[in-house]
Amino acid sequence: MSHFQEQLEKYAELAVKVGVNIQTGQTLFINTALNSVEFIRLIVKKAYEAGAKNVIVNWNDDIVSRLKYDLAPDEVFHEFPKWRAKEMEELAEQGAAFMSVVSSSPDLLKGVDPQRIANFQKAAGTALHKYRQYIQSDKISWTVIAAPSADWAKKVFPDAPADEQIDKLWEAIFQATRADQEDPIAAWKKHDQSLHEKVDYLNKKRYKQLHYKAPGTDLTIELPEGHLWVGAGSTNEKGDEFMANMPTEEVFTVPHKLGVNGVVTNTKPLSYGGNIIDGFTLTFEKGRIVDVKAKEGEEILKGLIETDEGSHYLGEVALVPFSSPISQSNILFYNTLFDENASNHIAIGSAYAFCLEGGKNMSQAELEAKGLNTSITHVDFMIGSDQMDIDGITESGKREPVFRNGEWAF
Amino acid sequence: MSHFQEQLEKYAELAVKVGVNIQTGQTLFINTALNSVEFIRLIVKKAYEAGAKNVIVNWNDDIVSRLKYDLAPDEVFHEFPKWRAKEMEELAEQGAAFMSVVSSSPDLLKGVDPQRIANFQKAAGTALHKYRQYIQSDKISWTVIAAPSADWAKKVFPDAPADEQIDKLWEAIFQATRADQEDPIAAWKKHDQSLHEKVDYLNKKRYKQLHYKAPGTDLTIELPEGHLWVGAGSTNEKGDEFMANMPTEEVFTVPHKLGVNGVVTNTKPLSYGGNIIDGFTLTFEKGRIVDVKAKEGEEILKGLIETDEGSHYLGEVALVPFSSPISQSNILFYNTLFDENASNHIAIGSAYAFCLEGGKNMSQAELEAKGLNTSITHVDFMIGSDQMDIDGITESGKREPVFRNGEWAF
Numbered sequence A, B: 001m002s003h004f005q006e007q008l009e010k011y012a013e014l015a016v017k018v019g020v021n022i023q024t025g026q027t028l029f030i031n032t033a034l035n036s037v038e039f040i041r042l043i044v045k046k047a048y049e050a051g052a053k054n055v056i057v058n059w060n061d062d063i064v065s066r067l068k069y070d071l072a073p074d075e076v077f078h079e080f081p082k083w084r085a086k087e088m089e090e091l092a093e094q095g096a097a098f099m100s101v102v103s104s105s106p107d108l109l110k111g112v113d114p115q116r117i118a119n120f121q122k123a124a125g126t127a128l129h130k131y132r133q134y135i136q137s138d139k140i141s142w143t144v145i146a147a148p149s150a151d152w153a154k155k156v157f158p159d160a161p162a163d164e165q166i167d168k169l170w171e172a173i174f175q176a177t178r179a180d181q182e183d184p185i186a187a188w189k190k191h192d193q194s195l196h197e198k199v200d201y202l203n204k205k206r207y208k209q210l211h212y213k214a215p216g217t218d219l220t221i222e223l224p225e226g227h228l229w230v231g232a233g234s235t236n237e238k239g240d241e242f243m244a245n246m247p248t249e250e251v252f253t254v255p256h257k258l259g260v261n262g263v264v265t266n267t268k269p270l271s272y273g274g275n276i277i278d279g280f281t282l283t284f285e286k287g288r289i290v291d292v293k294a295k296e297g298e299e300i301l302k303g304l305i306e307t308d309e310g311s312h313y314l315g316e317v318a319l320v321p322f323s324s325p326i327s328q329s330n331i332l333f334y335n336t337l338f339d340e341n342a343s344n345h346i347a348i349g350s351a352y353a354f355c356l357e358g359g360k361n362m363s364q365a366e367l368e369a370k371g372l373n374t375s376i377t378h379v380d381f382m383i384g385s386d387q388m389d390i391d392g393i394t395e396s397g398k399r400e401p402v403f404r405n406g407e408w409a410f
C-alpha cells in the first residue's frame, strides 16, 4: 500500500470511528460531491465493516449545481427537494448518523445572482429545519469532514504545479485531521482531553461577559445564564460520542442574543455559498447588527444578514489560540471547517441548544427566552489575530485575562 | 471541438430533444451512475437550454452498490428508499420527464447471493409500483439511453487495448443511436416513420396468433383482442412525442397471458441484475412457464421467474429483423437496451397497457381480464436468429408469413 493510500485509509477510519462513531445496525447518510469517489468508497467499506446496516450516499455535482444557478428559471430557487428533507428527517428520527464531506471550490458560485443563492439557502433552511434541530441539539451523531476538489486545491495552492495541487491539499487535510500520525485515533483521544480542560476551566468561571479588543474590534459579548462551553467530542442522545467537525480546535458557547455591543472586524475571508466576503466590519447594538461594511462581497453579506430575523444576531462565540496547528500551517483553506480552527470566531445565526444547561430539552420559545438566537442559518466568521486580547468579566465585575496576544491566558 | 466532443453533444441533444423531448417549464429527473459525468453535465446543460425548469440528477455508484451487496446485513435488501419512490411518483404526477442512463457492467453483481438480488428487486418493484404505472402506460415522457463504464467497455471489447475500450464503446453507441450521422434528429424522424409503417401493417392484419419456428423453438403466442402494435416514438398523456428507448429497432405488442404454448430457446445471453443467463429453454402451457432449463445462471433465472405470480407469464412480443444495424454490427453489448434491437424477443413479466385499445384508461383488473399480464418485473430476452420463421394466423385460421429467415416477410 502506498503512503498516500495508507493515510487515506486512516482518514476514512477516523471519519467512521471518531467522526460519526458508527454503531452496529446504524444507518449512515453521506452527503458528498463527486470529487473524491475513491475516498467515499473507502468510507462506505469501513462503515459496513464497523457494523453499519446501510450506507446511503447522496452524491451532488458542483457543475450541475452551477448549471442550475446559471440556466434555470428564478422560481426554482424557492424550492428544495422535499423528499430529501423528509428522508433526512426520518433517518434522524430513527437514529441514523450523518456525514458531510465538503470539497467545493470557494469560487463555485462566483458571479451567480446573490438573490438566487439567498432564496435557495432560505428554501433549504426552511425544508431542513427539523433535521437541523436534530443536529444542533446533538440528538444524533454527525460529522463534517473534507476532501479535495481540483478547483478547491487550485484556490489553496495556486502556485503549485497543476498535477500536485490535489496531493498538497490532501497532505494539508491529513495533517490538520491528524490522519498523518502513527495512531490517529489515539491522537484524537489526547486532543479531545486537552480541549476539555479549557472547557472545564471556563465552565467553572461562568463569566458574565467577554470583552474583545483588537485592531478594528472593540466588542462586548454577554453570555447567558447557564451557558455551557463545549469543545471537541460531543455525546448524542443515546450516549454515543462523536466528533462533529474534523478538524476541530475550538471551544465555544452561545452569546446572549441581546447582549452584544460594539464593533468587530473580520481577520480571514469568509467563504459563503461559494462567494468570498472580506474586509468587513459589523456594528452591534443590543445584539442586533445595525451597520455592515465590506470591501468585498458586501451585497452577499447583506443578503446573508437579511435571511431572516435571527440572522441579524449572533449564535456562537468560539475561542481558538493563534498558535493552533492550522493557524501555524499558514495555509488559508478558504473553507470555514479549517479556517475557523485557525482563529477566534463568532457566528451569525442560530445558537446551539446544547450550549445551555438543560437546553436540549427546551422548546424554541424557551431557548429564545434564555437569550439563545434562532435562525435558519449559521455562518462562522474569523475575528482572531495575534493582536487580540479577551477579558472575562465576572458576575461581580472583575476582569480576568482569557486571551492575550491571541493565546490562552490561563 | 473534437470529433468525439461533437458526437457527444449530438448524443446529449438527441437524449433531450428526441428521447424525453423536454418541454418548457418541465422538470427532468436523471438516473445515472458516476461513469460518464461529463456526458451527464452536457445533458443537464442542453435540458436547461431547451427550457427545463429543473434538472434533478440521481447519481448512483456501482462500487457503493456492490459494497452493500457484499457487506450489509440481509435485512436491508428488503428495503427500498421510500423517499426516492415518493419523489419519482410525485414528479411523475406533476408531469416531469425521466431519463435513465445505463452503464453498469454486466458483471457488476457476479457472485452476489441471488436471494439478496431477488429481495432487492422485489422491494424496488413494490416501492416503485405507482411510478412504473406512469411509465408503462406512457402517461409521461421517459427514455432509456446508455453511456459506457470502464467495466462494461472491457466486457464488450475484451481484446481492445485498455485505453481504447471506452472510446470503442462510445463509437458503437453513437452508431447505434445515429448520433454519428450528419443530422441525427432528422435521421430519427425517418427511422420513426419506417417503423410506423410496419406497425400500421400489423395493426390492420390483427393476427389472432403468431407461430414461431426455429432451432429449439416451436412456440404459439395468442394476441389478445384489441392488441396494438407499437414501435419507435410514443406519445404521452399531453400529446408530446418521446422515444422511450434509444436505440430502438423493434415493433412490439402484448401477448395474451394465457395463450402461450410450446417451447422457446434464447439466442443471446440475458444480462439480469448484473448476472449472465444463457443457453436456456422455457416451456409454456396455457401461458404459464412450467419448465426452465439453463446452461448458465439457472438459479438466477428461476429466481426471476419466482419474483411474483406475474413473472411466470409473458408481457411482450417484439419483432426485429436479423438485418437490423445492431445485429449487423456483430457486437454483443451484454445489455438489453442494445441486444434486444438485434433480435426478435419476448419479455417475462408485466405487459404495457398502451399496447391495448383503451388500455391506458383501464384498471389493473380490467387489463388482466383482457389477457394482459401484471408483474413487478419486466425482463426481455432474445429468441431471434436468421433461422427463425414466424407465421401470423388470422381469425379465420389462415397462415401468412410475417418473418422468413429472420427478416420481415411483407
Ligand SMILES: [Zn+2]
Binding pocket: A250, A252, A316, A318, A340, A345, A380
Ligand atoms: Zn465554531
Ligand SMILES: [Zn+2]
Binding pocket: A316, A347, A378, A379, A380
Ligand atoms: Zn459555528
Ligand SMILES: [Zn+2]
Binding pocket: B250, B252, B316, B318, B340, B345, B380
Ligand atoms: Zn422490447
Ligand SMILES: [Zn+2]
Binding pocket: B316, B347, B378, B379, B380
Ligand atoms: Zn421489453
